[in-house]
Amino acid sequence: MSDTEIRTAIASAIADNDVILFMKGSPAAPACGFSARTVAMLEALETPFAAVDVLPDPRIRQELSALSKWPTIPQLFSKGELVGGCDIVTEMYESGELAEVLGVAAPDGAPEAPAAAEPQAAAPMGIENRLG
C-alpha cells in the first residue's frame, strides 16, 4: 500500500464510521494508557465505535496526523470531525459534552472518568480494522 492509499483508506474510514478511534493497540488490548482511558470512556457511554490500531505500520500514524493536523494518538472522530485526543475526551466526558456529541445518554451517577482498561470478556460491537 502506498502512503497515498493509506491516507485515502484513513479518510474513508473516518467518513464511513460515525464514531471511530485511532489508538495504539485494540480496545480489548490497548497498548498505551491514553488509548486505554479513551476506550474506557467510550465503553462507559456504551456507544458503538470502530477502532483502528496505528501500531502495525508507522505510516498509518504519519498519514493520520497529516490528515487531522493532530500530532498525538489516540484520536477520536465523530461524524467525520476530530473530537480530540485523550485530554479533550476526558474533559468532555466529565462535562457530559461527550455523550451529547456522540448522541448517547450520559451515564448515571458521578461523571468521573472511568479508570483505564479492565480486562473484558468480549470485544465491543462495531470494531473493525480496515487498515491492518
Added chain:
Amino acid sequence: MPSAEEVKTRIEAAIPGAEVEVQSADDVHFSAHVRASAFDGLSRVQQHRLVYDVFEGELGGAIHALALKTEVS
C-alpha cells in the same frame, strides 16, 4: 531533553499573554495548563493545536507526551 521550565517558556513565547503551568516528573512526559486570551472563540481542538504547534516534530520524540488543559483567560 527539555525541562518543564523550557516547555513553559516556549509556550509563553509562542502564545503572547499566556499563563502557563508545566509539570514533569521525568522531562519526557509533560503536563501543561495553559490560560490564554488567544483561545477565545476557538474550539478545544483548535486551542490544543496552537500549543501542539509549538512542539511540531518533537511530540512523540523528545517530548513523549504532553497532557494539555487549555482555558480562555
